Amino acid sequence: MSLDAVLTKLDSDLDTALERLMALLAIPSISTDPAYKADCAKAAEVLVADLASIGFDASARPTPGHPMVVAHGGPEDGPHLLFYGHYDVQPVDPLSLWTQPPFEPIIEDGPDGKIIRARGASDDKGQLMTFIEACRAWVAVNGALPCRITIFLEGEEESGSPSLVPFLKENKEELSCDLALICDTGLFDAETPAVTTMLRGLLGQEITITGPDRDLHSGGYGGPAANPIRVLARVIASLHDETGRVTVPGFYDGVPELSQEMRDQWQGLGFDPEAFLGAVGLSEPAGERGRSVLEMIWSRPTCEVNGISGGYEGDGFKTVLPSKASAKISFRLVGTQDPIAIRESFQEMVREMLPRDCEVSFHDHGASPASVMATDNPAFEQARQALSDEWPKEAAFIGAGGSIPVAGYFKTVLDMDSMLIGFGKDDDLIHSPNEKYDLTSFHRGMRSWARVLSAVTGKE
C-alpha cells in the first residue's frame, strides 16, 4: 500500500481523467425535463461501464424515474463506505446567456487557472468523478480498493429525488454501510477545504391560483373580476414580515439558535460578506434583520420564490385578465423544522388569503428536513486532517445553504451518518449559465479523496 504512489498516479493520469469527465459532461442529463429522459439513462450507462472497468460490480437500476447507479467493490476488511453523487444536471435556460453550448465542454483559462466549462462541470459530474478517479488510481497502484466501497449515483437530485426514498427502503440492506461520503458541496474558499456538517432541508411547492374560468379582456372585466396574478402577488408579499422573517404559522418551530462556539468558529473563517454579495452585483444583505450573512445561508431558514408566471408574457402588450397564475416557492429548512407540518401550514395560510372566487392547487416538489452531522465520529477528524494535508490551508467544519436531502435520508432510512466533502467554489455558477469547475478543484479533489480513503482506513 502506498498513498504517495496513488497521488503520483493521479497526477500522471490527469489528462485521461479529464477526457473521461468531458465525455460525461457532453451528455445532457437534465432530470427535471422529460425530454432528456434518454440522456439521463445514457449518463447512467456510461458510469456503469466506467465503474465496471475499475472492477466494480456495477449496474443501472431502474426506478419510476431515472435509473440509480449502484456499484460494489473492494475487500471485505475495514470500514464499508458508501459514496454518493448525482449524474443529473440542472436545466440550462436561459441558453442565450451561455458563452458556449452547455453540453460541449471545454477547458478555458479562468481567473485562477484552468477551468472546465459545461453544465454539470461542478454540480455534480466533476465532483463525483473526483472520487471515481481516486478509486481507479488506488486499484491501479495497489491492485484493490483500500476497503469495501459501494458507489451510489442518483439521477434525480435536481428534480426533487422522487425515487430516492423508495429505492433506499427497497435496498436497505444492500446500501446500509458504516459511513456515507457525499461529494456535492464546496470548499470554504479557494485555499480552504471543508467538511460540511450542517445542511439545510428543502420544501418545494408549486402553487396555481385560478380566478375566472377563462382569460378575459381587462377592459371588459377589469375591476369586478378577481385577477389571479394580483392574488398571487399578495400571497407572495405576505410570506415575509418587515424584518425579513417568514410569516407561515409555526415556521420557526425547531429552529435552533447557533451555539456561541460555532458562531466564534465561523467568525474566525474570515468570511467577507461584502465581497460575497459584491460578486453577484449586490451590496447589502436582504434577509432576516440582525443575522450575519453566513448565518442566513448556513443556519437560518428561508422562503424564496424560484419562478412565477401568468397572463401574457410575450413581446408587446395584451390587455388580458388571466384565468390562472402560478409560482414555484421553496423553503430552506434548518434544525428540526418539520417539512410536512410547514407544508400544511403554508397551504392553509394560502387558502385563508384567497377571495371566495379564487381556487388554489398545490404541486409538491420535495420535502426534506435539514441534516446536522454527528461530528464526534472519528472519521470526521481524520478526514479534516487528510484535507488539511492536501490544501494550502487547514480544513474547517462548515454549514451549507444548499440542500442535500440524501444526507437526511441516509440517516432516517439507512441509519447511516454522512461526511460531506466537496471541492466546488462559490463562483462555479452552478444552476446558472456558464457553470464551470476549476481544474484545481478536480485535481486536488481526486488527491483529497485518496488521502481521505487512506486516513479513514489507516492504509498509508
Added chain:
Amino acid sequence: MSLDAVLTKLDSDLDTALERLMALLAIPSISTDPAYKADCAKAAEVLVADLASIGFDASARPTPGHPMVVAHGGPEDGPHLLFYGHYDVQPVDPLSLWTQPPFEPIIEDGPDGKIIRARGASDDKGQLMTFIEACRAWVAVNGALPCRITIFLEGEEESGSPSLVPFLKENKEELSCDLALICDTGLFDAETPAVTTMLRGLLGQEITITGPDRDLHSGGYGGPAANPIRVLARVIASLHDETGRVTVPGFYDGVPELSQEMRDQWQGLGFDPEAFLGAVGLSEPAGERGRSVLEMIWSRPTCEVNGISGGYEGDGFKTVLPSKASAKISFRLVGTQDPIAIRESFQEMVREMLPRDCEVSFHDHGASPASVMATDNPAFEQARQALSDEWPKEAAFIGAGGSIPVAGYFKTVLDMDSMLIGFGKDDDLIHSPNEKYDLTSFHRGMRSWARVLSAVTGKE
C-alpha cells in the same frame, strides 16, 4: 334613394358578405408580434382592394409599424363622415384552448343561432365589415354613397397604436371630418343596441426589476440576496388598498362621480351583475368596495396586472434565485385622469419601494385618456333612433370598460367627435381563445349602419 332597397340588398347578399369576411379572418394579422408583420400588410392590401371595388379611392399608407388603410368616396354634399375600425387582432395564446385553428374561420351553431368562429371575428374584422357591407349595398342600390365618407382602418390597435397620433397629425386635413363613426364596441345585450358615450383610457406599463446580476442558486444565496420576484410581488400587492382602491398617489385626480341621472339610466337597463360574473365562473365583484359592477366597468378607473414572469417557469422545479422579474401592468382611466401624470407617479412609487440593490426599468405601452362624448350633437339621437328601428329593443347610451383611444385622439388631434356603435356581445370571447361573432350581429350590424347613414344624412 331607397333605404328599404338597401336593406333588402344586404339580406340577399349575406352569403357573399360572409365569404368576404371569412377571407379577411383567415389572415393572422397579429400586430403585437413582429412575426406577423407580413400578414398585417396583407390584411391591409385585401381591404384596399375591396374598398376600391366599391368605388373608394383607397390606399395602404406606410407607417413605422403596420400600414393604415385610407379610402375616400361619396358625393360632396351632406356631412363628411369618417369611419374607423382596425384590421389587426390579438395574439391567440394559449393555442391549446382553441377548439379549432384561430385563423381557419368557420360558421357553427351557437346557443343563440349561427356564429362565426375565428380570432378577430368580433374584434374587429367582423365589426368593420358591417360598415363596408352597408356602403357596398348603398352604392349597388343607389349608385353612390349617401354622403362623403372616409374610411380609416388601423393595424396597430391591439398593440398600443404607436403610429396613430403621428399619422393623424401628418394627415390632419385629409382626416378631419364632421363626425367619426367607430365600430369597435358592443350591444348592451342581445336585443338592445347601444351608442357608447363613455370610454375608459388606457395606460400600459411593463416593469422589469433586476436584483443580482445573474441567476443564483437559491440554496447558496437564498436569504441574503434580494429576490426580484419577491420585490415585484410586493410592488403589485401594494397597488391596491383593502377597499380595492388604487394607491398610486394622485390616481383619483380627475375621476368624476357619476351623475344621478346617468346612474338612474344605467339602473334601468336591467343589468344582472350575478349573471355577468357567473358567465365567467365568478360569483362576487372583486373591485372597489361600494361600487356597482356597471360603475366598476364603465365609470371607475382600475389597475390590473396583465402578465407576470420571472425565474424558472418550465416543468418541474429549479432552485434558482433569478436575476430579473417583470410584469405588464395596465391602468384604465376615466374622466379627466392624466395618463402622463399617473405614469410618473406610478414610476416614482415603484422606485421608492425598491431595496437599494434592485433596479427597475419601465417600458411604455400606450397612454391614452378617457373619452366622454358630446351627446348633444343631434347625430347621436338620430343614430339612437335608427338603431331602435332595427333591433327588438330601444337603443341606449352606455359606457364601455375597454379603451378605444382613437376616439380621444380624434378629439384632441382632429377636433372631431366620435359616435361609437358596435354589435359585439359579452360572450364573444374577444382577446380569449375561441373568439366568435354572432351571425345576427353581423347581419343586423350591416343593416344598422345602412339605417344610421340614412338617418344622419336625411336620405331615406
